[in-house]
Amino acid sequence: MKLGVIGLGRMGGNIARRLMKDGHAVVVYDRDGDAVQKLAGEGATASNDLKDMRAKLGDDAIFWVMLPSGKPTEETIRELGELASGGETVIDGGNTFYKDDIRRAKALREKQVHYVDVGTSGGVWGLERGYCMMIGGEKQVIDRLDPIFATLAPGYGSIPRTEGRDSKDDRAERGYIHAGPVGAGHFVKMVHNGIEYGLMEAYAEGFDILANKSSDKLPEEERFTLNLPDVAEVWRRGSVISSWLLDLSAEALAKDAELSRFRGDVADSGEGHWTIEAAMEEAVPAYVLSSALYARYRSRIEHTFGDKLLSAMRYGFGGHVEIPQ
């Protein structure tokens, strides 16, 4: 198929490459002209701006927007709406909040423009491994785009089949699903990232307990100096907690058992936050996912105001003196 890719960062560039490798015709655009030229050198058609891209794609143009969520995506999609003459399809492959998808799709529908939201997982590994995609939108539109998704997805690969799937939609086994109407793709991806936070924090806490087992505050015979790279490695082998995140942990620890390259100021993006909002809207208890998010906030704060208040109360009722600042 022919489509435009807008945004040639780590994700967008590799998406364009993976599409071209499989024979799709790709028109590219990025604010950064060098990025455009680089892809043009690899076989893509360069474009100067969205209007130019629109012209080069012709009627029923398909735009894959792969930009940071928030303002960059919002403005690009608005501009695409303005350029549109009807029949176009706008795919948002970024990390957009699903309620923004619903709002945008409604606005574009009035101009006969289709909107598709694609939650994309795979990070820097996607070019090689393929992208896992969760897609929201109208059935006929998604069906028409199928060759694109089939190319970008990992495919069956060597992953053992899940028993009981014979009569089921095989797109899931090839790495993409049509999750539901507009917004459903990003919603599923959002929850995916919420889970990711929880999984990561579970490993983080566990390795923290292992790392601190050598503390000299413990009775001597209960102190162990554990080899964390070996522990992470052995857990990859037949244990219940083997996972890709564990593979990454094992690799990081194998390179540096102290992880001294990392300070531990952990960023969070919108998905963790939105997942908790969704849980609250549904009245679903999400203790673990919230705690995982808060651990990231806390990692970036030296002392909270709340901690100071605890000290102040302790001083108030018990005369407990803490070292002044």
Place this chain on the structure above:
Amino acid sequence: MKLGVIGLGRMGGNIARRLMKDGHAVVVYDRDGDAVQKLAGEGATASNDLKDMRAKLGDDAIFWVMLPSGKPTEETIRELGELASGGETVIDGGNTFYKDDIRRAKALREKQVHYVDVGTSGGVWGLERGYCMMIGGEKQVIDRLDPIFATLAPGYGSIPRTEGRDSKDDRAERGYIHAGPVGAGHFVKMVHNGIEYGLMEAYAEGFDILANKSSDKLPEEERFTLNLPDVAEVWRRGSVISSWLLDLSAEALAKDAELSRFRGDVADSGEGHWTIEAAMEEAVPAYVLSSALYARYRSRIEHTFGDKLLSAMRYGFGGHVEIPQ
């Protein structure tokens, strides 16, 4: 009554004073001779060591041990057991783990020595306000000691009566209870402290949210610079969350709205930890009490090893780079 007070720190000294003020005869001992002399100057009988105290108290001696929990208390009670000839009563008024009470009482029982555990709340304010006491031990022993508990307790005071208590044990209304067999006093006090951690952290988080509402990361019209001393004060007046801990918070904030005297390294003592152990033994979910305890651990750590592992995983799957140490 006549009794010995062992340990003349902040708590023990004031307990001796409150007892003497009400006419009890108090023999005192502390490793620190100056503390002993100070109390002697206020009317107590000094003693040089536990043996001397035993002699000065005579048969059926009553010892109130008010020492740091752990080794100091353990060793003193062992020594009292060795000195005992039968009929004595050992009261542990400190913050002992209730399972240690059960063990010690068993050992002392073989020597016909009674053991009573008293969980004592009231902090530095006890001399003036009286001590809230939760007592464990045999009924006859507790009954015999009643004049001591009645003196130490706050008494009815001006606190409004709880409806529905007319036919109930009025000791609770005077500020002490016989909670159950040996260990029950410290168990109830332990849970008291567990709850205290939870209450404190609830205020801490709430004030943290208020304090950060002026952050310039928020949209300008949603930023408020709140007067925390006034907020704390107004909540003392007719609000659902009024409490003594809030009174203390209001006072600390009135003195210094920034709490800049406090760094926020918050200590924890055994009770918070033991409360969680008790919850786990009973399979009771204790999310809030655990989180309150962990907030204190976290307040004393700059970056956890777990935080570094999160950063390492994020680098592994997304190429996210964090500022190196």
Place this chain on the structure above:
Amino acid sequence: MKLGVIGLGRMGGNIARRLMKDGHAVVVYDRDGDAVQKLAGEGATASNDLKDMRAKLGDDAIFWVMLPSGKPTEETIRELGELASGGETVIDGGNTFYKDDIRRAKALREKQVHYVDVGTSGGVWGLERGYCMMIGGEKQVIDRLDPIFATLAPGYGSIPRTEGRDSKDDRAERGYIHAGPVGAGHFVKMVHNGIEYGLMEAYAEGFDILANKSSDKLPEEERFTLNLPDVAEVWRRGSVISSWLLDLSAEALAKDAELSRFRGDVADSGEGHWTIEAAMEEAVPAYVLSSALYARYRSRIEHTFGDKLLSAMRYGFGGHVEIPQ
């Protein structure tokens, strides 16, 4: 002063009464005519609808809206805006989300109508004890309304003064504060309720641990059958965790130690949820306040879908069989 009270439920009715008792002239309206007649019988001026109330209040009318948050409040305030000729003041005394205040105030400002948000705590006890109020709005407007707030607030009462407040705004000591611009009143009240959830859950978990200490799953010598009414009562006396919520707990337990009148399906209103949203917007870790909210969600669910998935995974890796449904 003269003002209209719209909504004569438990809160609104008592607010009207407390105002009249102190000499204010009150015009009342409620969809329920009987509620209007009842207040009229106590000295209020009845009105048939908002237009009638507007007429009876004259220029510069002051409306105190005391309705359920959400649609009822929203529509009433919209209608008041439509009736307004400029110079009126609309006070929202309910539990409105503070961002709705900001939005509404902006709309009303175009019609020269003032908007004031008042977070009100005090529940069913307010008529007698007074209402604790957190107020947001413009300074001149709040100042003009001061006689109303002074009447509704508890006043100094017998609560001991906080040290260090001599040079500070004494309204806080009388039970109300001007928290900041529009929205700030409800924001502070919202966090108040968030804290309330946390405090309540801390007591709930603590009493749960006490109640389960008699479980026959524990070793016999570590089982205690505790008298919870007495425990709650004694903690009211000189303990660190004394509070109004504890007073209420003591009363409930005194009436029925098993709390058998209550099933334990615990409702939550918007404030707990919004407090967590605020924490996330500010990147403040709010472990305890979240957990307290989730405990309420969980109390209303028999088994979560998540629990079933845990069982399914356990069956998958360990062959652990659960009792079938």
Place this chain on the structure above:
Amino acid sequence: MKLGVIGLGRMGGNIARRLMKDGHAVVVYDRDGDAVQKLAGEGATASNDLKDMRAKLGDDAIFWVMLPSGKPTEETIRELGELASGGETVIDGGNTFYKDDIRRAKALREKQVHYVDVGTSGGVWGLERGYCMMIGGEKQVIDRLDPIFATLAPGYGSIPRTEGRDSKDDRAERGYIHAGPVGAGHFVKMVHNGIEYGLMEAYAEGFDILANKSSDKLPEEERFTLNLPDVAEVWRRGSVISSWLLDLSAEALAKDAELSRFRGDVADSGEGHWTIEAAMEEAVPAYVLSSALYARYRSRIEHTFGDKLLSAMRYGFGGHVEIPQ
């Protein structure tokens, strides 16, 4: 090598089989004579009791104890100690608390008996996939037993190698490690299970949020009826959260999207609890691992006493009435 396997349940039986398949000579014992006969039929040497097994193994006998932790394991190991003449090795392959290992090893050392603790992961899949083992004990003893561990472990298999391990102990890559002195094996396994609880709960909460997205309490355009089997399947393909636990979830959901075979009463074994104890001993914040444990406790309770107390307080301050029991 020649060794005895004591306890022929799901785990013990398969361990014996995997050892025999690789040429080891196995003497077996179980209280259940049928289990013994079954293994004898597959090539093992039957024994009637521990004494008989001791005789059949000869000097320097090696015993692999694979029994439920607690009393069965404790008593068997005590009996082996009594039978021992020195030089024997007792391996505890169960889920023993690591402090019990330390205590037992000390006792056995006095009789010149070696003690080795092996934390074993792999569940019902071990016979086929091999067992992931974390081993504690003296170096020479572990080295001597190496052929046994090498057989039981999964071996390199087809799992991609972790970069940076070339110069490291390759046992980890074959699926077993010598974690440290006695107790270290079970300690590492214990933390493994603590992490497992956290991972499982992260998936559970995430799928719960997906499942409840169709709730009719949500605005209609924000409701999605998601195909959970497809979601689980697609996440196995190139997503960041792929793992063995996700594979198992996908399989369970493929068989029954409602998981209606499962009620959701989730059991917990000691390891989750002990992991939290370890975290507290080290003052490591373990929010996620605790929450995961508590979710299991909570899954088995209809209404907690704490929930009732919340309702009682709400009634006390707000007159909120709950549906009576």
